[in-house]
Amino acid sequence: MTASPPPIPSGYLAKIAWHWRHNPKADLWIAWFSIPIAYNIMGICYFTLTHMMPPPTATKSQAEVVEFLTSFSDQIRVGFGVMMISLGFLVWANGLIGWLIMRMQVPYAKAWGLAYMVAMCGGSLTGAYMSGFTLSLAAMRPDRDPEYSQLLYDVTYLSFDGTMGFFLFGSLIWTVVILTDKSRIFPKWFGYTCIWNFTTEFLVSTAMITQDGPFAWDGTIAFYIDTVVYIFWQIIYAIVLFYAIRRVDVPMDGFRRARSGNVPQAQPEIGASLAPQAT
Amino acid sequence: MASKSPDSPLEMSEAEAARIERHDENPLDGIWIFIVGDLFIFGSYFVTYALWRHWYSEEFIASQQVLSQGFGIFNTLVLLASSWFVAAAIRAQRAGDYDAAGRLTLLTMGWGLTFVVSKLTEWVIKIREGYTFTSDMFFQFYYFMTGVHILHVLFGMLALLRLYVEVKDPVCRNNDTAESCAAFWHMVDLLWLVIFALMYLMR
Amino acid sequence: MNYLFKDRLALVWIGLTILTYVSWQLSAWRQQEIQVDLAVSMTVIVLAVIKARFVLRIFMEIGHASRWLHILSDVWVVGLPIALLVALTW
Numbered sequence: 174m175t176a177s178p179p180p181i182p183s184g185y186l187a188k189i190a191w192h193w194r195h196n197p198k199a200d201l202w203i204a205w206f207s208i209p210i211a212y213n214i215m216g217i218c219y220f221t222l223t224h225m226m227p228p229p230t231a232t233k234s235q236a237e238v239v240e241f242l243t244s245f246s247d248q249i250r251v252g253f254g255v256m257m258i259s260l261g262f263l264v265w266a267n268g269l270i271g272w273l274i275m276r277m278q279v280p281y282a283k284a285w286g287l288a289y290m291v292a293m294c295g296g297s298l299t300g301a302y303m304s305g306f307t308l309s310l311a312a313m314r315p316d317r318d319p320e321y322s323q324l325l326y327d328v329t330y331l332s333f334d335g336t337m338g339f340f341l342f343g344s345l346i347w348t349v350v351i352l353t354d355k356s357r358i359f360p361k362w363f364g365y366t367c368i369w370n371f372t373t374e375f376l377v378s379t380a381m382i383t384q385d386g387p388f389a390w391d392g393t394i395a396f397y398i399d400t401v402v403y404i405f406w407q408i409i410y411a412i413v414l415f416y417a418i419r420r421v422d423v424p425m426d427g428f429r430r431a432r433s434g435n436v437p438q439a440q441p442e443i444g445a446s447l448a449p450q451a452t
Numbered sequence: 453m454a455s456k457s458p459d460s461p462l463e464m465s466e467a468e469a470a471r472i473e474r475h476d477e478n479p480l481d482g483i484w485i486f487i488v489g490d491l492f493i494f495g496s497y498f499v500t501y502a503l504w505r506h507w508y509s510e511e512f513i514a515s516q517q518v519l520s521q522g523f524g525i526f527n528t529l530v531l532l533a534s535s536w537f538v539a540a541a542i543r544a545q546r547a548g549d550y551d552a553a554g555r556l557t558l559l560t561m562g563w564g565l566t567f568v569v570s571k572l573t574e575w576v577i578k579i580r581e582g583y584t585f586t587s588d589m590f591f592q593f594y595y596f597m598t599g600v601h602i603l604h605v606l607f608g609m610l611a612l613l614r615l616y617v618e619v620k621d622p623v624c625r626n627n628d629t630a631e632s633c634a635a636f637w638h639m640v641d642l643l644w645l646v647i648f649a650l651m652y653l654m655r
Numbered sequence: 656m657n658y659l660f661k662d663r664l665a666l667v668w669i670g671l672t673i674l675t676y677v678s679w680q681l682s683a684w685r686q687q688e689i690q691v692d693l694a695v696s697m698t699v700i701v702l703a704v705i706k707a708r709f710v711l712r713i714f715m716e717i718g719h720a721s722r723w724l725h726i727l728s729d730v731w732v733v734g735l736p737i738a739l740l741v742a743l744t745w
Contacts, residue, residue: 361479365486369493372603379596382585386504388592393500402493484720491731498735502742509691521679528675536668539714540658552658631719638715642707646735649703653682655692 197429201418204269208411211262214255215301216404222252225304226400228330228391231384235319238326242315249312253305260301267293273417274346278355285350292343300336304329330390331381337374337399344370358417366406373402483632487639490604494643497600498650501593505654508589513655515590518583523574524652527567528644534563535641538612542634545619546627553619560637561612564605571602597647604640611636667713671706678702693743700736708732 181191219226267290275286311325344367351364379388380395387393505512541556585595615633678699711717717725
């Protein structure tokens, strides 16, 4: 016989407390919740405060750049300040996904998981940190030489688009890994939809070439369509990840053993019977 | 599929487990969700193109005259034939005639390769003539659309390779995967039909 | 190779080729004039989506997918020319 944890109480707060104390996947769920929290904070900052999304035009003259930086100086700095904190959450999410990929039944699963994490780190380095630093830098002293201001402005938006180079490989890794995974933690259709993300992000590369029109960094195709597809995909991905956590087998390590009472070795892996048979 | 383990209190109910499993109900939906979504993404590109064409119609029509319709027609016929062949390959595969299916898949890949070569030749000729991505708005759209399309063609070649392996190797034969690969290739053809109309034929 | 002639495949392919030829001739007929011809443009687009629907239904066998997916594909087939017409006359 095993000592099982107490039954789930009915009260709202009591339920949360129960999950906090006994849920065998609590660590995974915390990592999962960091995704909606971090992305929402980042999204709100990007759209309302920092003026990263939608981006201003690439054809701004030096005087216009200075005016832009002067009028939004406070907003930009506050926005990036908040965003830098929220970015920390994404480290958790990144680890969660890397771990999930490593647990898939794929040849070289560890390498794929690590490659994914590296790709995401590269993406956040260029897209979030670098663009955040350069635009805050420009906004900090808008009265400096306009030429430098314009330089920082250009660096910001180009490095922001540079993220896509990394994210593109992130979604390519998703595609390969999900389609070849025998344990079917993720549904196959999600693997295919990663190709949407791959192709739309591929097209952002035109922003490096043109300054004006639909292919510039503020263009219909390079920015708006890409962003709509990305956000749509990101929502699907959070939902799919939710179900993946439900069906993944967690190892019976010390952390989990302590939480589910004194469980002897005979305890099967939690959720093991849920894993679908390989087809 | 719901767990019966009484030791883990967090297991799903039958209904919840069924909902998670539902994506396996129709195994072909995987590729179809992708294809229909991709059609809409391409649809948004087509509408963007139409808007710009409407705003700068003179520039667009003048540049459109430069394109060689011969290449366009040839590429269309090549892709239509490839679609026909891969559809036949799937019929053969279903009938259990794996040799014929393999041959037809190889021929389809031959058509695909012909398309890639002909498209690249067309690009090289245009670039030699001095029409590059930055020449004007029409050529931006031209290189963009044909570029995204050729990206899909390359993915499609991988799908065909998968189909060939599927057909040749008795271990991994699976009608659903084979049909998914073929459907991807048909999508490449289908998108080209619209791109051809928009880029080469519109007046 | 008789699979090429199964299930009306060859017939559909010939039909698609003829439609391609027709739309090409339609377009070539107005090649010389450098001005917008909405009627020709829309005819060509409608012919293209008709071809696309044949590919969807007979070559791709969208009938094997779930119902909501064919409905969505038909929405695309009908919606695309309408959206393009709106964009071209905006």
